[in-house]
Amino acid sequence: MERTPPGGAGPVHVPLGHIVARERWRGSQLAQEMQGKVKLMFEEGLALADFYLSSRSCILYITEADLVAGHGYRKRLVRVRNSGHLQGIVIVEKTQISEQYFPAVQKFTVLDLGMALLPVANQLEASCLIIQLVQEQTREPSRNPFLRKKRCALPELSLVQTVQQIPGVGKVKAPLLLQRFPTIQQLSNASVRELEEVVGHAVARQIHAFFTRPH
Amino acid sequence: SAAPSSTSALHVPEVHTAPRLPQEGHRACILVDSREITSGLEVISSLRTVHGLQVEVCPLNGCDYIISNRMVVERKSQSEMLHNGSKTKFIEHIQRLQSMFQRICVIVEKDREKAGDTSRMFRRTKCYDSLLTSLVGAGIRILFSSGQEETADLLKELSLVEQRKNAGIHSAVVNPSKCEALQFYLSIPSVSYITALNMCHQFSSVKKMANSSPEEISACAQVTHQKAEEIYRYIHYTFDIQMLPSDLNQETVKSNACSV
Numbered sequence: 001m002e003r004t005p006p007g008g009a010g011p012v013h014v015p016l017g018h019i020v021a022r023e024r025w026r027g028s029q030l031a032q033e034m035q036g037k038v039k040l041m042f043e044e045g046l047a048l049a050d051f052y053l054s055s056r057s058c059i060l061y062i063t064e065a066d067l068v069a070g071h072g073y074r075k076r077l078v079r080v081r082n083s084g085h086l087q088g089i090v091i092v093e094k095t096q097i098s099e100q101y102f103p104a105v106q107k108f109t110v111l112d113l114g115m116a117l118l119p120v121a122n123q124l125e126a127s128c129l130i131i132q133l134v135q136e137q138t139r140e141p142s143r144n145p146f147l148r149k150k151r152c153a154l155p156e157l158s159l160v161q162t163v164q165q166i167p168g169v170g171k172v173k174a175p176l177l178l179q180r181f182p183t184i185q186q187l188s189n190a191s192v193r194e195l196e197e198v199v200g201h202a203v204a205r206q207i208h209a210f211f212t213r214p215h
Numbered sequence: 216s217a218a219p220s221s222t223s224a225l226h227v228p229e230v231h232t233a234p235r236l237p238q239e240g241h242r243a244c245i246l247v248d249s250r251e252i253t254s255g256l257e258v259i260s261s262l263r264t265v266h267g268l269q270v271e272v273c274p275l276n277g278c279d280y281i282i283s284n285r286m287v288v289e290r291k292s293q294s295e296m297l298h299n300g301s302k303t304k305f306i307e308h309i310q311r312l313q314s315m316f317q318r319i320c321v322i323v324e325k326d327r328e329k330a331g332d333t334s335r336m337f338r339r340t341k342c343y344d345s346l347l348t349s350l351v352g353a354g355i356r357i358l359f360s361s362g363q364e365e366t367a368d369l370l371k372e373l374s375l376v377e378q379r380k381n382a383g384i385h386s387a388v389v390n391p392s393k394c395e396a397l398q399f400y401l402s403i404p405s406v407s408y409i410t411a412l413n414m415c416h417q418f419s420s421v422k423k424m425a426n427s428s429p430e431e432i433s434a435c436a437q438v439t440h441q442k443a444e445e446i447y448r449y450i451h452y453t454f455d456i457q458m459l460p461s462d463l464n465q466e467t468v469k470s471n472a473c474s475v
Binding site: 089094099102103106107110111116117118119120121125128129132133135136137141144145146147148153154155156157158159160161162164165166167175178179182183184185187188189210211212213214 | 306309310313339341344345347348349350351352353355356357358359361365368372373376395396398399401402403404419420421422425426449450451452453454455456458459460
């Protein structure tokens with residue numbers, strides 16, 4: 001096992017696809033479930049988090065016992081939040097016993113600190129979730145459906161629909177108006193007389209009124 | 216719809232009906248999609264009665280709750296997140312919200328249990344975990360709720376946070392004379408209901424809006440500079456009839472008879 005210089009607070013080096021875990025997790029059910037699926041490296045003197053997914057991202061694990069014991073866990077969360085270089089994901093054991101404390105943890109973690117919080121029922125569930133988080137970290141960002149840039153629909157189609165919202169303009173007049181006044185801005189600045197070249201007098205006045213009257 | 220002659224209505228008094236009270240926790244405004252009346256009635260009544268928020272039910276077209284100028288909240292039942300069946304639909308929906316809102320929060324709500332029904336026990340799936348991690352990876356907030364009342368409480372807390380960050384909703388009242396303008400603004404791609412509403416309130420006319428700079432759009436519509444640029448480009452985009460799909464193009468010619 002390689003070791004990074006002790007000291008704790010500095011950035012932790014995590015090879016791709018590995019997890020650096022705090023020494024105290026050695027032998028736990030959580031660690032055993034993960035071994036074989038991801039490579040775990042135990043390290044002593046990790047001050048801030050329980051698991052490091054990368055040098056920038058870590059997991060803070062709050063056990064059922066931590067929750068019942070009181071607010072002690074909060075100090076750890078704040079230290080990660082204030083570290084500046086770390087994104088902290090908080091995993092909390094939400095069981096029948098600790099359920100009642102969950103709303104308070106959630107408010108503190110998500111709403112006050114702005115960190116991500118994920119509840120699990122036990123260490124087995126946590127191991128599956130952490131493996132999933134590692135996979136999320138290692139794959140390309142574009143594989144995440146919520147980070148993929150969606151292609152825009154044809155602006156022409158939207159423009160026709162926008163112009164159709166003007167009172168008196170339906171799907172026939174909209175393209176005709178856009179052919180004469182090819183941008184919304186130009187259409188908005190058209191005079192009644194100019195509009196009359198495309199549509200009738202009544203509709204021309206309606207369009208002009210729509211753009212110019214104060215709402 | 217309103218008659219064009221209603222120009223005389225000064226919009227000054229209306230602004231005062233929804234004042235920005237500095238006191239926290241009260242009279243904050245939340246927009247609720249009208250579909251939530253059937254699926255989340257208890258959320259709406261809790262927001263009104265327990266938390267005393269101003270709740271405006273609007274046709275939000277699939278955005279469950281808009282709690283600030285930039286934030287939308289999607290309420291999702293846990294059972295729907297667990298199964299692969301609705302995954303694609305959920306992803307597409309969130310992508311649509313991403314095109315309109317700067318910040319998104321998903322509230323995962325536990326399904327209501329019937330007495331004695333043990334068949335709907337929560338069994339965590341890989342699909343559920345992968346959705347959660349993708350959401351976390353994209354910076355989308357997730358909150359977990361045990362039921363509709365707790366969801367209402369979380370919505371209130373979120374709205375307080377947003378108010379503290381000066382992104383609170385000023386006024387959700389739509390003057391009938393502004394309805395047509397609202398529909399017009401709503402048809403601009405990736406403009407949310409609250410952005411359209413802000414445009415209605417802040418621009419004196421639609422013409423004024425169409426001739427605004429990105430900076431003015433950003434300030435009036437309460438959107439990021441990037442979003443304002445996007446709206447500005449749309450207003451100045453030069454229409455080319457050749458780019459319309461041909462079926463629609465021909466339809467234009469022959470639909471004279473059947474146009475309403």
